[in-house]
Amino acid sequence: MTIRLLQHRNRDxxxxxxxxxxxxxxxxxxxxxIRTLALAAIDAxxxxxxxxxxxxxxxxxxxxxxxEAGNLVAPIxxxxxxxxxLTGTGLTHLGSAEGRDKMHRDAAQAAHQTDSMRMxxxxxxxxxxxxxxxxxxxxxxYKGNGHQLVGPQQPLEMPAFASDGGEEPELAGIYVNGxxxxxxxxxxxLANEFSDHVTERHNYLWLAHSKLRQAALGAExxxxxxxSDVRGTSRLVxxxxxxxxxxxxxxxxxxxxxxxNLEHHHFKYPLFRTPGDVHVHFFGxxxxxxxxxxRTEPGDVFEIEAxxxxxxxxxxxxxxxxxxxxxxxx
Numbered sequence: 001m002t003i004r005l006l007q008h009r010n011r012d013x014x015x016x017x018x019x020x021x022x023x024x025x026x027x028x029x030x031x032x033x034i035r036t037l038a039l040a041a042i043d044a045x046x047x048x049x050x051x052x053x054x055x056x057x058x059x060x061x062x063x064x065x066x067x068e069a070g071n072l073v074a075p076i077x078x079x080x081x082x083x084x085x086l087t088g089t090g091l092t093h094l095g096s097a098e099g100r101d102k103m104h105r106d107a108a109q110a111a112h113q114t115d116s117m118r119m120x121x122x123x124x125x126x127x128x129x130x131x132x133x134x135x136x137x138x139x140x141x142y143k144g145n146g147h148q149l150v151g152p153q154q155p156l157e158m159p160a161f162a163s164d165g166g167e168e169p170e171l172a173g174i175y176v177n178g179x180x181x182x183x184x185x186x187x188x189x190l191a192n193e194f195s196d197h198v199t200e201r202h203n204y205l206w207l208a209h210s211k212l213r214q215a216a217l218g219a220e221x222x223x224x225x226x227x228s229d230v231r232g233t234s235r236l237v238x239x240x241x242x243x244x245x246x247x248x249x250x251x252x253x254x255x256x257x258x259x260x261n262l263e264h265h266h267f268k269y270p271l272f273r274t275p276g277d278v279h280v281h282f283f284g285x286x287x288x289x290x291x292x293x294x295r296t297e298p299g300d301v302f303e304i305e306a307x308x309x310x311x312x313x314x315x316x317x318x319x320x321x322x323x324x325x326x327x328x329x330x
Contacts, residue, residue, distance in 0.1 A: 075220065078277075166197045169248045171250045196213060232247070
C-alpha cells in the first residue's frame, strides 16, 4: 500500500509525523521527524513503510484541513540546515530542451547548436543506461542549503536584486545518508524549484547565479518506488484569477534520464556522502510560464498539483527587502 508521510507542527511548536494512506490519515506513534524516522529505519534494517506499520498509527487527521490551517511544514529538514543540500539536474525531461534552447539561442544570436541542445540530445542518447552501467552525465546545479527550503503555503522570496522569480514544477528526490555514508532515497515530493530565468537568459554562464534561490516542497513525501508516469498541472494565479495554466509531465516515462542515473552522478562525489546529511535533489521539468512569455509579479501565487499527491503545493511570490553585504577587512 502506498504511504505518504507528512510533518505536522502545531501552534505550540510540537511536531508529529502523519502517515496518509488510502482511506485516511493518522499520527505515527512516537514519531516527530521524518529524518529521525528514516535513520531509525536504516538502523533497524526496515523500510520506512514497515517501520511505520510497526510503530502504529493513531487518530484521524484531515490533511487538507491541516494544510489550510498552516500546520504542515516541509516533509524533510535537518536540525542544522547547513547539513541539507538543495541540488538539481536540468534538461532531463523529453521536451525540456525547447524553451531552454530558444532562451539561449535568442540570447546568443547563434546559428550553431547550443550547448543546451547538445546536452539534451546526449541525455536522450545515453541517459537511461542498462542496469549496472553508468549513463551520460546530466546538467547539475546547486541551489543552497536547508535555509533555502520553504514548505507549502509559505512565500517564495526572490532577492531584492533578482530580475525574475519563476516557477519550475517538478519532482524532488529526498535522501538521507546512513551512518556509513550510504545514501538512502526516502521517496519523492512535489516541488517548485523556483529560478531567475531572466538572469539565466542574459548569459548561460549565469545559470549558477539564477539557481541560488529558494525552493518549495509539497507537504507529502511519497514513500517507496516512485511512479514512472506523473501528470499534473501548473498554474499562476494573480488577484484570484488564473492567468496561466499548463499540464506538466514527470516520472521516468517522460524523462530522458533515469532517476538512478541522476542519483549516480550526484552521489558519486564523496562530498555528498557525509553520514547524517540530507539531500533534496530536483529532477527537472519541461514546463515554465516564462517560456510562454509570462512575467511574474509579487503577490502572484504558484499552484502545482499532480496525482498521486493529494495536496497541492501553493506558494505566493514575494520580493525580499534589500540588504547590505559589505565586506570588512580584519
